[in-house]
Amino acid sequence: xxxxxxxxxxxxxxxxxxxxxxxxxxxxxxxxxxxxxxxxxxxxxxxxxxxxxxxxxxxxxxxxxxxxxxxxxxxxxxxxxxxxxxxxxxxxxxxxxxxxxxxxxxxxxxxxxxxxxxxxxxxxxxxxxxxxxxxxxxxxxxxxxxxxxxxxxxxxxxxxxxxxxxxxxxxxxxxxxxxxxxxxxxxxxxxxxxxxxxxxxxxxxxxxxxxxxxxxxxxxxxxxxxxxxxxxxxxxxxxxxxxxxxxxxxxxxxxxxxxxxxxxxxxxxxxxxxxxxxxxxxxxxxxxxxxxxxxxxxxxxxxxxxxxxxxxxxxxxxxxxxxxxxxxxxxxxxxxxxxxxxxxxxxxxxxxxxxxxxxxxxxxxxxxxxxxxxxxxxxxxxxxxxxxxxxxxxxxxxxxxxxxxxxxxxxxxxxxxxxxxxxxxxxxxxxxxxxxxxxxxxxxxxxxxxxxxxxxxxxxxxxxxxxxxxxxxxxxxxxxxxxxxxxxxxxxxxxxxxxxxxxxxxxxxxxxxxxxxxxxxxxxxxxxxxxxxxxxxxxxxxxxxxxxxxxxxxxxxxxxxxxxxxxxxxxxxxxxxxxxxxxxxxxxxxxxx
Numbered sequence: 001x002x003x004x005x006x007x008x009x010x011x012x013x014x015x016x017x018x019x020x021x022x023x024x025x026x027x028x029x030x031x032x033x034x035x036x037x038x039x040x041x042x043x044x045x046x047x048x049x050x051x052x053x054x055x056x057x058x059x060x061x062x063x064x065x066x067x068x069x070x071x072x073x074x075x076x077x078x079x080x081x082x083x084x085x086x087x088x089x090x091x092x093x094x095x096x097x098x099x100x101x102x103x104x105x106x107x108x109x110x111x112x113x114x115x116x117x118x119x120x121x122x123x124x125x126x127x128x129x130x131x132x133x134x135x136x137x138x139x140x141x142x143x144x145x146x147x148x149x150x151x152x153x154x155x156x157x158x159x160x161x162x163x164x165x166x167x168x169x170x171x172x173x174x175x176x177x178x179x180x181x182x183x184x185x186x187x188x189x190x191x192x193x194x195x196x197x198x199x200x201x202x203x204x205x206x207x208x209x210x211x212x213x214x215x216x217x218x219x220x221x222x223x224x225x226x227x228x229x230x231x232x233x234x235x236x237x238x239x240x241x242x243x244x245x246x247x248x249x250x251x252x253x254x255x256x257x258x259x260x261x262x263x264x265x266x267x268x269x270x271x272x273x274x275x276x277x278x279x280x281x282x283x284x285x286x287x288x289x290x291x292x293x294x295x296x297x298x299x300x301x302x303x304x305x306x307x308x309x310x311x312x313x314x315x316x317x318x319x320x321x322x323x324x325x326x327x328x329x330x331x332x333x334x335x336x337x338x339x340x341x342x343x344x345x346x347x348x349x350x351x352x353x354x355x356x357x358x359x360x361x362x363x364x365x366x367x368x369x370x371x372x373x374x375x376x377x378x379x380x381x382x383x384x385x386x387x388x389x390x391x392x393x394x395x396x397x398x399x400x401x402x403x404x405x406x407x408x409x410x411x412x413x414x415x416x417x418x419x420x421x422x423x424x425x426x427x428x429x430x431x432x433x434x435x436x437x438x439x440x441x442x443x444x445x446x447x448x449x450x451x452x453x454x455x456x457x458x459x460x461x462x463x464x465x466x467x468x469x470x471x472x473x474x475x476x477x478x479x480x481x482x483x484x485x486x487x488x489x490x491x492x493x494x495x496x497x498x499x500x501x502x503x504x505x506x507x508x509x510x511x512x513x514x515x516x517x518x519x520x521x522x523x524x525x526x527x528x529x530x531x532x533x534x535x536x537x538x539x540x541x542x543x544x545x546x547x548x549x550x551x552x553x554x555x556x557x558x559x560x561x562x563x564x565x566x567x568x569x570x571x572x573x574x575x576x577x578x579x580x581x582x583x584x585x586x587x588x589x590x591x592x593x
Contacts, residue, residue, distance in 0.1 A: 001588065001591055003548055004544055004548060004584050004587060004588055005588055007547070007548045007555075007584055008581060008584040008585050008588060010552060011300075011555065011577055011580055011581040011584065012300065012301055012304060012581055014552075014556070014577060015297055015300065015301060015574070015577050015578065015581060016301060016304075018574070018577075023312070023316055024309055024312035024313055024316065025290065025294040025312075025313055025316050026290065026293045026294045026297045026574060027288050027290045027293070028288060028289055028290065028293040028572050028573060028574040029284075029288075029572070029573045029574075030284040030285060030286060030288065030289065030570055030571075030572055031074075031075035031076065031077070031284065031285075031558070031560065031570050031571045031572075032061075032065075032075070032076060032278060032280070032282035032283065032284055033074055033075065033084075033245070033246075033282070033283060033284055033285045033568070033570070034062060034065060034072035034073065034074065034075075034076075034084045034087075034088050035072070035074060035083065035084045035087050035088070035246060035285070035568065036245040036246050036249070036282075036283040036284060036285050037058045037061055037062055037088075037281075037282045037283045038058075038062060038072075038084075038087045038088040038090070038091035038092075039087060039091070039155070039245065039246050039249035039250065039253070039283075040054075040055075040058055040245060040249050040273050040276075040277070040283045041055045041058040041059050041062070041091045041092075041094075041095060042055075042090075042091045042094055042095075042155070042158070042159060042249070042253060043249040043252045043253050043256075043269075043270065043273055044058075044270065044273060044274070045094060045095065045098055050274075051270075051274070052099075054274065054277055054281070055095065056095070056099065057277075057280075057281030058277070058281050058282065058283070059091070059092055059095040059111065060110075060281060061280060061281040061282045062088050062091070062092060062114070063092070063110040063111060063114045064110075065282075066088075066114050066117065066118065067079075067080045069121055070085075070117030070118050070120055070121035071084070071085035071118060071121040071122075072084040072085050072088045072118075073458070073560075073569065074285075074560065074568050074569035074570065075560045075569060075570060075571055077559070077560050077571065078458060078560045078569050079458050079459070080121060082122070082125055082126075082137060082138065082141060083138070083141065083148070083152055083567075083568075085118055085121055085122055086122060086134065086138075086152060086156060087152060087155060087156075088118065089115055089118035089119060089122065090155060090156050090159035090160075091159065092111050092114060092115050092118070093115055093159060094159045095111060096111045096112060096115065122134075125137060131153070131156065131157070131160075131164075131165045131167075131168035132168050134153070134156065134168070135153055135168045135169075135170075138152060138153065141567070142567070146170060146172060147195045147198070147565075148565075148567070149170075150169060150170055150172055150198075150202060150203075150206070151198050151202045151250045151254075153168060153169045153170070154166075154169050154202050154205060154206055154250075154254065155250065155253065157169055157209065158253055158254075158257050163209070163212060163213035164213060166206065166209040166210045166212075166213045167210060167213060167214075169206050169209075169210070171203070171206060171207070171210075172198075172199055172202060172203030172206060173199070173203065174199055174200050174202075174203025174204050174207065174220070174227065175220065175223060175227075176199075177196055177199055177200045177203075177227065177230055178223065178226055178227065178230060195247070195565075196234055196328060197231060197234055197235070197241045197247060197250075197251050198247060198250050198251065198254075200227050200230060200231050200234075201231060201250065201251040201254035201255055201258075202250060202251075202254045204220060204221075204224065204227055204254070204258050205253075205254035205255070205257050205258040207220040208220070208221060208257075208258045208259065209257060209258070224258075224260070228260065228263055228265060231251070231265050232264065232265055233327055234327050234328060235265055235268060235269070236341075236342030236343045237342050238268075238271075238272055238275075238341065238342050238343070239268030239269050239270075239271050239272035240269070240272035240276070240287065240341075240342075240343045241269070241343060242286070242328075242343045242344070242345060242565075243286050243287040243288075243339055243341045243342075243343030243344060244285060244286050244343065244565070245273065245276055245283045245284065245285060245286065246285060246568070247565075248269045248272055248273060249269075249273060251265070251266070251269055252266050252269040252270055252273070284570075285564050285568055285570055286338075286339070286564065287339060287341050287343070288339055288341070289338045289339060289572060290338075290339050290340055290341075291317070291320055291336055291337060291338055291339055291340055291344070291350055291353075291354065292338045292339075292349070292350050292353060293572065293574045293575075293578070294313065294316070294317070294357070295317070295336075295350070295353035295354050295356065295357040296353065296357075296574070296575075296578040296579075297574060297577075297578045298313055298357040298360055298361060299356065299357060299360050299578070299582055300578055300581040300582045300585065301581075302357075302360040302361055302363070302364040303364050305364065307365055307366070307367070310361050310364055310365060310366040311366055311367065311368050313357075313361060313366075314358060314361045314362075314366045314368040314370065315368055316340075317336075317354050317357060317358060317361075317373070318358075318368070318370065318373045319340075320336060320337075320340040320354075321333075321334065321335070321336055321354070321373055321376065321377065322334065322335050322336065322337060322344075322346045326345055326346060328345050328394075329345060329346075329394045329395050330395070331345070331346045331380075331394065331395065332380065332383065333376065333380075334346075334351075334376035334377055334379055334380030335347065335348075335350070335351040335377065335380040335381075335384075336350040336351045336353070336354040336377070337350055338350050345394060346380070346394075347393050347394050347410075348381065348384055348391040348392065348393060348394075348410040348413070348414055349393070349409070349410050349413055349454065351377055351380055351381055351414075351417070352381065352410070352413040352414045352416065352417035353413065353417075354377065355374060355377045355378065355381075355417040355420065355421060356416060356417050356420055358370050358373065358374060358377075359420040359421065374421055374424055375424050375425070377417075378417075378418065378421050378424045378425055378429065379425070381414050381417065381418060381432075382418075382425070382428050382429070382432050383396065384396050384414075385414075385432055385435065385436070386405075386406045386439075388406050388439055388442075389406070389411075389435035389436055389437075389438050389439035389442075390405075390406025390407065390408075390410075390411040390436065390439035390440075390443065391406055391407070391410040391411045391413075391414045391436070392404050392405055392406055392407070392410070393407070393410060393453070393454075406439060406443075407443075407452065407453035407454075408440060408443045408444075408450035408451065408452060408453075408469055408472075408473055409450070409452035409453055409454055409455065409468070409469055409472050409473070410453065410454070411436050411439055411440055411443070411473075412440065412450075412472045412473040412475070412476035412477075413472065413476065414436060415433060415436045415437070415440070415476045415477075415480060416475070416476040416479050416480070418432060418433055418436075419433060419476075419479060419480045420479075433480070437489060437490050437493075438489075440473060440477075440493060441489055441493055444473075444493055444496065444497070445466070447500055448470070448496035448497050448499055448500035449466035449469065449470045449497065449500045450466065450469040450470050450472075450473045450497070451464050451465070451466050451469045452465060452466075452468050452469035452472065453563070454562070454563050455468040455469070455561050455562060455563055456468075456561060456563050456569070457512070457513035457514060457521075457561055458514075458560065458569060459513060459514040459515070460513040460514070463563075463567070464513075465513050465521070465561060466500070466504075466513070467501070467504055467511050467512065467513055467521045467524070467525060468520070468521060468524055468561065470497045470500055470501055470504075470528070471501060471511075471521075471524040471525045471527065471528040472524065472528070473493075473497055474494055474497040474498055474501065474528040474529070475524075475527055475528040477490055477491075477493060477494035477497070478494060478528070478531060478532070481494060482531070497528075498528075498529060498532055498533075498536055501525050501528060501529060501539070502529075502535060502536070502539050504525075505525070505539055505542070505543070508546055509522075509542035509543055509545050509546035510522040510543065510546040510547075511524075511525040511543065517546060518559040518561065519547065519550060519554070519555055519557060519558075519559065519575075519576035519579070519580055520558070520559055520561055520575050520576055520579055521559075521561065522543050522546055522547055522583075523543075523547060523576070523579035523580045523582070523583040524579055524583075525539075525540075525543055526540045526543035526544060526547070526583035526584075526586070526587070527579065527582055527583050527586060529543070530583070530586040530587055530590055531586070531590060537590075540583075540587060541587065543583070544583065544584055544587050547580050547583060547584065548584075555576055555577065555580050556573070556576060556577060557576060558571035558572060558573050558575055558576050559571055559576075561575075562575070
C-alpha cells in the first residue's frame with residue numbers, strides 16, 4: 001500500500017503540473033492523425049508559398065509515419081485501416097503530381113515508394129484500385145451511414161485525374177439542409193446531425209462534379225447561394241466546424257472543387273487548418289478535449305487543491321456551459337461540449353462529466369454559486385433522455401445512426417451525474433433514473449457485459465470494448481447503490497457486470513481487449529471493482545499491482561481506445577494519468593477508511 005500511495009502521489013504531481021497556469025484547467029493532447037494530416041495536406045495544396053510549405057511538411061510526416069505493412073492507422077500507434085490508407089495515399093499522389101517526389105529535404109524519393117506500398121496494401125483489401133471496388137469496400141465498413149463514406153469517396157475523386165470517378169460517389173440529399181432542423185428525422189437521413197456541413201458542401205460538390213462528368217448542367221447550383229448562407233450560419237467564428245480538422249478540410253476541398261473556393265466559408269476554414277498544424281507538421285482529429293479532460297482530472301485532484309484553485313476550475317466550467325441554442329443540433333442551452341472552443345457541441349457525456357466535477361469541487365470546499373449551472377445542466381440531461389430510457393449523444397430522437405441512438409456508456413454516465421444532484425429536481429430525477437436503469441438492463445449482454453459507443457479496441461471483434469463499457473456501467477451502478485438508490489434490478493445488473501469483469505482480468509492482473517493489458521482499461525476496471533465484495537476487492541488490488549508495475553513512464557503510455565466521430569480512433573495523453581490516479585486513490589481510501 002505504501003507503493004500504491006507513492007505512485008498515486010507521483011501521478012497527482014504530474015497531473016497538476018500539466019494544468020494551464022492561466023486558467024487552472026487541463027488541455028491534454030490528442031494523437032496526431034494520418035487521416036487529418038492527409039486531408040489538410042490536400043486542402044492547403046495551393047499556389048501560396050506558406051501553404052505549400054505546410055502541405056509539404058504534412059506529406060513528409062505521412063511518409064515518415066506509414067506502418068510497416070504500407071498502410072496507415074488513425075494514430076501512429078494504430079493498426080492500418082482502409083479509410084486512413086485510402087486518404088493518405090490519395091493525398092500523397094496529389095502532392096507528388098504537384099511538387100514531384102520530394103516533399104521535404106529529408107524525405108527525397110519517399111513519396112513514390114510510400115504510395116506504391118500503400119497501393120499494394122489497398123489492393124490486398126479491395127482487390128483493385130478501381131473506384132467501384134473501393135466504394136463497395138467502404139460500404140462494408142460504414143454500412144448505411146454515409147456520413148464519412150461519401151466524403152472519403154468524394155475526396156478520392158478530387159485527388160484523381162478521371163472525372164468518371166465521381167460516378168462511384170453516392171449522392172447526398174444536400175437540399176434537405178435548407179429545411180428546418182425539426183423535420184430532418186422524418187426523412188430518415190443517412191447522415192447524422194453533426195455532419196450538416198459535409199452534407200451541404202460534399203453533397204453540392206458531388207452534384208456539380210457528376211453533372212460535369214456526364215456533360216450536364218448542375219441544376220442544384222441554383223440553390224448554391226442559400227446553401228452557402230446555411231453553411232455560413234453553421235460555421236464557428238474561428239472557422240473550424242466542430243473544431244474537427246477532417247470535417248473542416250472536407251468542406252474546404254468540396255467548395256474548391258464545386259467552384260466556391262473564394263467563398264468566406266472556405267477561406268475561414270483554411271485559416272483554421274493553418275492555425276491547427278503541429279510543430280512536426282501533423283494535425284490531430286480535433287483541437288482539444290479541454291472540457292472533458294478537465295472534468296476527468298478534477299475528480300482525481302479536487303481534494304488536494306486549495307480553495308483558490310477550486311474556485312478557478314469551477315468558474316471556468318460554469319463559463320464554458322453552452323448558453324445558446326446550438327446551430328448544429330438545435331440543442332437548448334445548459335449542456336457542455338468536449339471543448340470550450342467555438343466548434344464544440346453539447347452532448348450527454350461531457351454534460352454528465354461537468355456535473356460530476358462540479359459536485360467534487362463543491363465537496364472539496366468550493367464556494368462558487370453553482371446552483372444555476374447545475375440546475376440547467378440537470379434539466380438539459382433530463383430533456384435529452386430518449387423514449388427507450390437511454391441517453392443519446394447529441395439529440396433526443398434524432399435518428400437511427402450510432403451517435404444519435406441511446407448507448408450504455410452515456411446512459412451510465414448520466415445516471416452517475418443525476419444521482420449526484422438528486423436534490424436539484426428530485427421529482428424529475430427519480431423517474432429518469434428508473435428509466436435509465438430499465439434501459440441499462442435491456443442493453444446488458446447475456447454474459448453480463450455492456451458495449452460502449454465512444455470507446456473500443458482495434459484488435460477486438462468489430463472494434464468493440466466491453467471492458468470499458470462494463471466498467472463504466474458498474475461504476476455508475478455502484479455509486480447509485482452506495483447512495484441507497486439502486487435496488488433489485490440495478491443491484492443484480494451490477495453483480496453480473498462485476499462477474500464479467502472478474503472473468504476478463506488477465507493473468508498478470510491487468511485488463512484489455514487485446515493480447516496485452518492497457519493502462520486505461522485496467523484503471524477503469526479497478527475503479528469499477530473497488531468497493532465490491534471480497535473477490536472484487538482482490539481483483540482490484542491485483543489491478544493496482546499491475547498499474548504500479550508499469551512505472552512512471554508506463555502509466556503515461558496512452559492507448560488508442562478512444563473513438564471519435566465515424567469510427568476514427570484516437571488516444572489522449574491524459575486518459576492513463578487521470579484514470580490511474582482515480583483507481584489508485586480509491587484503493588488507498590478504501591484501505592484507510
